[in-house]
Amino acid sequence: MADEGILKRIKIIVKDHGGQLALANAIGVDQGFISKVINKKQEVSYYLISKLCYQLKYSPDWLILGTGEKS
Template sequence: MSINERLKTIIEEQYNGNKRAFSMAIGVTPTVIENVVGSRQGKPSFDVLEKICANANISPDWLLMNRGKMLYTSPQDSSVTTKSQAASANLSPDMLTELLNRITEQAAEIGRLKEQIRQMNLEKGKPASDAYTSGDANVG
């Protein structure tokens, strides 16, 4: 199964075939997803793959190498399987651990950025009546 087919599987099984919902959930434009799963069949960028793993609870092992289960399990559970998977994929356990750590760190950063965006949207949505005013008029 190609990575394009695995992405189609995610969309079908987790988002009822709704590409737009999937793209919004992972934080990319619908065009990006269409370019990967549509007739063009382009390969997703590393950034897109990171977003999928971080925001759609998808196992990086499954997404990148078609190994293990589609849905992400805790790092303790995945570390048990990654050593055997690494041997069959010609990747060292250290390389996989490094990749998983990097993805985890970036997922945490994405979470922090999402919270910042949420806070900014809350601030942006406040009515003008909530704005601070000193009561002094500054007329030229």
């Protein structure tokens, strides 16, 4: 599931939240988890997508497909 588009948008979300640690704290995961996803050492999971979409209110269409509004 880890296509370059999704990773690019996750990097935008990391930047929006002031870094990996701040994002990790905002969604209740370990900073290492975010780092592994960004560095392609772990697949982008439904778990991460659901946290970004439902906790932080990012649009699933934008995050997954790159279409529509960001939030």
